[in-house]
Amino acid sequence: MSSKKNILILSPFFYPELISTGKFNTDLARELAKQGHNITILCFHPFYPNWKTKKSEDFINNIKIIRGGKNIKYPKKQFLRRMVLEFSFSFFLLRKLGKHQKNKDIVIPVFPPSFGFYASLLFLNKKLKKVGMVHDLQEVYSKNKTGVLNKIIHSLIHKIEKKCYKNCDKLIFLSTEMKVKAKELYNLNEKNLEVQYPFINLKKTISNSLGNILNKQTTNIVYSGALGEKQNPYELYNFFDFASRKISNSQFYFFSQGIIFDTLKSKNKNSQINFHNLVNIEHLEELYMRSTVQIVPQKENTSKGSLPSKLPNLLVSGCKVLVITDKNSEIEKVFKSNGLSQISNSWSYQKLLNSLNLLLEKDTDVTHQKNVAKKLFTIEEMILKVLR
Numbered sequence: 241m242s243s244k245k246n247i248l249i250l251s252p253f254f255y256p257e258l259i260s261t262g263k264f265n266t267d268l269a270r271e272l273a274k275q276g277h278n279i280t281i282l283c284f285h286p287f288y289p290n291w292k293t294k295k296s297e298d299f300i301n302n303i304k305i306i307r308g309g310k311n312i313k314y315p316k317k318q319f320l321r322r323m324v325l326e327f328s329f330s331f332f333l334l335r336k337l338g339k340h341q342k343n344k345d346i347v348i349p350v351f352p353p354s355f356g357f358y359a360s361l362l363f364l365n366k367k368l369k370k371v372g373m374v375h376d377l378q379e380v381y382s383k384n385k386t387g388v389l390n391k392i393i394h395s396l397i398h399k400i401e402k403k404c405y406k407n408c409d410k411l412i413f414l415s416t417e418m419k420v421k422a423k424e425l426y427n428l429n430e431k432n433l434e435v436q437y438p439f440i441n442l443k444k445t446i447s448n449s450l451g452n453i454l455n456k457q458t459t460n461i462v463y464s465g466a467l468g469e470k471q472n473p474y475e476l477y478n479f480f481d482f483a484s485r486k487i488s489n490s491q492f493y494f495f496s497q498g499i500i501f502d503t504l505k506s507k508n509k510n511s512q513i514n515f516h517n518l519v520n521i522e523h524l525e526e527l528y529m530r531s532t533v534q535i536v537p538q539k540e541n542t543s544k545g546s547l548p549s550k551l552p553n554l555l556v557s558g559c560k561v562l563v564i565t566d567k568n569s570e571i572e573k574v575f576k577s578n579g580l581s582q583i584s585n586s587w588s589y590q591k592l593l594n595s596l597n598l599l600l601e602k603d604t605d606v607t608h609q610k611n612v613a614k615k616l617f618t619i620e621e622m623i624l625k626v627l628r
Contacts, residue, residue: 245627246278246343248368250357251350252329254283254305256298258497258518259466260549261375262288265350266300267441268373271619272626273302280344282336284309284329289466289497289518291321306340308332316499318469319393326355333360341365348626351404352378358400361407371626372408377401377418379425380545381470402426412625414438415547417570438549439619440556447526453516454530459487459600462531464495464519465550472539472564473500475587477513482589483596484512495519495527528557533599536563536571540587543569552617555580558606560599564592578612579605 249269253262265281273279285307287293291314299305312328314321333356341347341364349357350373357372364370379401382394405411405426412434413419419435422428454460461483467473480492492513494501505515519527528534534554543566551571554561560582565571567585575583581602584595 244276244278245345247272247280248341248344248347249279249281249283249350250333250347250360251281252284252309252325252353253288253350254281255300256296257283257286257288258520259288261350262286263441263521264375264438264549267439267619268348268622268626269303270300271623273300275623278304280304280306280340282306282308282333282340284312284332287312287314289501291498306336308336318499322353326353329353330356330359332356334363337363341368344368346371346626348373349404349408350375351401352376354378354397354400354404357404361403370408370410372405372411374405374411374413374418374422375549376470376546377422377425377544380421380542384541398425408432410434410625412436412622414549415570417544418546421544434625436622436625437617438547438552439622440552440613440617441521441619442525442553442556443522445522445525446529447523449523450519450526450530453514454493454527455491456530457489458532459490460493460530460532461487461490461535461596462493462495462527462533463535463537464493464524464527464531465548467494467496467498467500467504470539470542470545471537472587473504476535476537477504477508479587479589479592480513481510483593484510486593487597487600493531524553525557528554528559531559533560533562533596536561536565538563538565538569538571541566543571547571552613555613556610556617558604558610560602560604562592562596562599574616578616580609580612 251265253259255266269279285293285296293312295310314324337360346369348371379397382397410432416435419433484492494515497517536548562582563571564584572583582595582599584592
């Protein structure tokens with residue numbers, strides 16, 4: 241039997257999409273193709289972070305990219321945007337799946353979104369090995385919302401995620417915490433569940449294009465990446481506003497885009513808080529190098545929902561990192577067991593400031609931090625678990 245596999249990936253997010261899931265899917269597909277496998281992806285034209293479709297003809301050698309969604313208009317309201325994405329990607333999969341699942345050995349649905357795979361199950365070739373890749377548990381994020389509509393949505397998410405996960409031959413979670421929570425929520429079979437942390441995907445060349453933004457003589461406190469509910473963006477802004485008045489010679493930065501980013505930017509009156517668009521991946525290492533501290537925030541009681549995929553890149557860059565996360569979360573355990581710092585379990589501004597000051601005063605063992613990152617966050621292990 242040939243070791244070369246014909247693999248179909250299902251996700252709206254793919255190159256040149258800026259969202260972290262898009263980068264993850266792109267690097268996963270590239271590595272599989274590099275190893276000689278035949279890769280097809282059913283995805284959308286890029287639309288993140290502004291939720292405006294930008295038609296793309298970009299291609300990657302040895303990867304067959306089938307795109308849809310070029311005429312979709314996304315509403316401004318977050319809930320409606322998600323609904324449009326879920327349903328439009330579902331219709332796209334139902335139209336394309338029949339043709340592009342032929343002669344495939346493995347299908348990899350990347351969750352979320354989940355409804356597309358849920359709707360496709362009836363039409364999916366039963367002989368295909370289904371390897372689900374779980375980035376977020378949407379039920380965790382919907383659980384604490386109040387109101388009748390939110391309860392209905394929570395119930396639907398539970399039903400959809402449960403059916404999707406139970407119909408996969410294997411599920412790969414990006415953290416043990418997610419795996420344990422999903423097993424508890426959906427009564428999953430342990431033998432079908434695997435864990436692999438997200439992998440490093442930094443470019444190895446450092447650019448020189450951000451010097452006019454981030455002054456090396458200043459204490460630069462930076463948040464970079466998507467700004468959604470799970471990052472607790474309004475509280476993060478409030479902390480930046482508080483801390484900017486307490487730390488001398490400091491500047492605070494948001495490198496992001498999207499509706500929440502625009503809202504914060506428009507309301508900002510603090511000259512020490514700066515807003516810039518997301519940087520391209522070739523400039524990420526420079527961004528991390530010029531950051532005195534990078535902040536990785538998680539909203540309270542959501543650590544079981546996901547593990548930030550940018551964390552491996554931050555650690556391997558040698559940058560100082562302050563993680564705001566739940567007590568006894570996966571990230572906290574990883575940091576403590578590997579001698580890394582700094583963790584805060586509180587969104588109290590004063591406690592966060594204390595943690596930030598401790599980190600600023602410390603000398604980071606960059607070599608140790610990089611070695612830990614290279615040990616834990618490898619794409620090779622991810623590929624082995626996909627194919628095994």
